[in-house]
Amino acid sequence: MCGLLGFISADESASRFTTAVENALPCMHHRGPDDSGSWNDDSVVFGFNRLSIIDIEHSHQPLQWGPEDEPNRYALTFNGEIYNYVELRQELKAAGYSFNTEGDGETIVVGYHHWGIDVVKHLRGMFGFGVWDSKEKKLFIARDQFGIKPMYIATANAGTVFASEKKCILSMADALGLSKDLDIRALAHYTDLQYVPEPESLHTAIRRLESGSYAIITPGQAPQQQRWFEPSFPVKKVSAGNEEAVFQRIAEALEDSVAKHMRADVTVGSFLSGGIDSTAIATLAKRHNPNLLTFTTGFEREGYSEVDVAAESAAAIGAEHIVKVVSPEEYADAVPKIMWYLDDPVADPSLVPLYFVAAEARKHVKVVLSGEGADELFGGYTIYKEPLSLAPFDKVPSPIKRVLSTVGDALPDGVRGKSLLQRGTMTMEERYYGNARSFNYEQLERVLRHIRPEWDHREVTAPIYAKSRNMDPVARMQHLDMFTWLRGDILVKADKITMANSLELRVPFLDKVVFDAAESLPVDMKISHGTTKYALRKAMERIVPAHVLHRKKLGFPVPMRHWLAGDELYGWAKKIIEESQTDDLINKTEVLKMLEEHRVAMNSGSGPDHSRRLWTIIAFMIWYGIFVEERIDPKIDRHDYPVEL
Structure with a gap:
């Protein structure tokens, strides 16, 4: 898990931008505090921050590779993990290729030489990467099928830049001649949906390479983007008597995925809430790590914590459990920092408890597993x-x-x-x-x-x-949620907030083998017997503790509606709204009116709950105060975690 930054020059003058790339790398120091480096030729500059997980002593990036007759033909910069890299190495070695490291990144560049752009279809993992072919003068950048790992991209007269984090591109904007203008249309979409939908960002000049897509870039030409993955959900009817075979296939796929996701040269832990998704992952992870640590978070307010259920689940599977309880004061203090890490605002209050549980986990482990994606694949939302x-x-x-x-x-x-x-x-x-x-x-x-x-x-x-x-x-x-909510909210916060703490988060449900087992399920295998995720629940009956199987999904619920109406956050929110310099964009009088209506409604028990709308506006105002006004200090910590964790 790392942070990448790359630039391809329009006129083979890439070396002029080496300093700009190197100066931008500290913006994402948190993504890779273990190692940093850059490399360039006449056409490209690659920069990299590394969080060492596999082949710790080697696999430094940017990484060069080439066949015997063309040494160092390719250069790679790669963020993510390839979980089937062991099997791919064996396959490529059998085809006559040699390797210089024991890492997973090298399989990408060797595979690209062997399969070309189809290499992405062989990769089982989460990734954003760039491969430069110095012979063909061609840059290939790609992103995993679900959008687990981010990739921002911008093109100016000088060339095209791509990065794991937008703030790196913003720091190079003046050198590249990129506009920093806000995208008002993207702001409307954000305010409507609570997140900025792909491929947009809140800056007009910076877009995102979409999930399951790649781009081919040659010097002086605009990126040619293409989608390589499109889920189809080809439903197949399950005949009577064959249901158990379906449940068994799901169980085996998830078991295999967790086994692959446990591959690391460092300790792997697991997030654990009170639901079936994270409990299934943690239970399977325990088979591979007898000393598994699990982590959860909650609040002191009754009804907004799954701490007790998570602790019960941890005890049932025999895992050591660690809890972080978040106070309203800690919550408010962390929001500016979180908005800085996000690059674009996401108005999901659960970002904050996730930040704190990730910080707690990072004291003990370097990698955690989590249950994101199960709802989209197996039909888990009540709606x-x-x-x-x-x-x-x-x-x-x-x-x-x-x-x-x-x-x-x-x-x-x-x-x-x-x-x-x-x-x-x-x-x-x-x-x-x-x-x-x-x-x-x-x-x-x-x-x-x-x-x-x-x-x-x-x-x-x-x-x-x-x-x-x-x-x-x-x-x-x-299908809609995979291309909106999943990649716009869930996976953005999963990546950005854990990486803010130099912690790698892995999501075994979002695996190509698990997806293959889920995509053809008929409706009665998803919504059935009065519950959601029916097939997954049946598949997990022999694995997940009984008290979890049919619990209502909560996640990390936040008492925002109460806090915004009470002493906890009302004054804090009002101050943010009043001081924000967004008058040209937002009708602050209307927002303050909403805040007062919300306070009256929550305290009287009658009236509108504006908490989601208020939080959407407040999150943007804080983001704007950091990235546009430069008035709000996010107070970013520079972590220096030991490699041996």
Whole structure:
């Protein structure tokens, strides 16, 4: 797990930018405090920060490799882990290739020489990398199929730069002649959805290489991007009596994935909440590490902690368990630092407890496993039940649907049946926008100064829905979430917040073998018997402690609605809003009105809960104060963790 930075010159004058690349590397020191280096030729400059996990003494980057007749033809800079690198090395050695290290990165460059751009289809892992071919004068950059590892990219007259973190590119903007202008459309999407959707960033000149995509770049030419992975969810009916074979395949795939994800030359621990996903991972990890450490976090407020359940699970599997309880004061103090690490704001309050549990884990281990991705692959969100409950509306003729829709809209808010009529008469594309939406368009108009009707969530979701027309309704929702919520929120916070603590997070559910076992599941293997993730729960019956199998999903819940209305964070939030210099972008009077309405509602027990909307705006204001105003000091710590952990 590391941080990469690369530049390809438009005119073979790359050496002019070597200093700019080297000066930008400290921006992501946290991603790789163990080693740092740079390399260049006339066309490219590569920079690298390394967190040593595999082949600690060797595998320094940027890494050069070439066949016997063309030594050092290729240069590699790579962030991530290739979990099947042992098997790939054996396959490539059998094909006649030799290796200079024992690391996983070298398999990428050797594989690229052997398979070309199809190397990405052979890799089982999480990655963002760049390979420079000095003979063909061609740069190949790629990102893993789910988007676990980030990749930012920007092109200027001088050339193209790519990096694991946007702040590195921003630090080079003046040298490259890149604009630092804000993307107002991306701001509208962020405010609507709580995250900036790929491929956007909040800076117009900087984009993201999308998940499951690669780009080929030659000097003086714009990057040619191509998607190499597109999930299809080809549902296969499971005949009666064959269900156990399906459950067994899932169990075996996950067991194999965890085994591969435990490959490391350092200690591996596991995050553990109170749900089936993280408990399954930790239980399987314990088989490979008898001294497994598990970590969780929570709050003192009742109803907002899974600490007790996680402790019970840890005891059941025989793992030593470590807990971090976060106070409101710690929470508020950490937010500016977290926004700096994120590069773009993500309005997910669980970022903060994740930061603290990652910091605690890093005192003990260098790598942790976690349960992200299980919901998207196996159908875990409660909202996935909705197509089944709304199925009777599918038989209603369109003219009657229009009448029912009108009736639903006319009913007063709070009247029973209003939401059912409204949602039942909508198409899937109209009613489902993913797992997060803070504002509807009317609310956006009141809060944002610059907004256009076409900038609502449908601008983001429509192209994704267009690719899922032939899928069943639940699969369409999963497909949408993979390209919105998963890669926009979940995986951004998983990568950025753990890396902020120089901790590598691995996600065994987001593995190509596990995905192969999940993508063809029929609806009744996902939503069935009154529960979600039915097939996964059945597959885990012999593995996961019984008290966890059917628990309601909580994750790391945060008492934000109470804190923003009480002494904990009300004054803090009001001060941020009043001092923010975002008046040209945001109607602060409207935001302050929302804060007061929220306080009254929470304290009286009646009225609107604005906590998600408020947190979305507050997160942006803090981000803006750091990256644009340069008024807020994020107080970044420089970690110097020992390699031997």
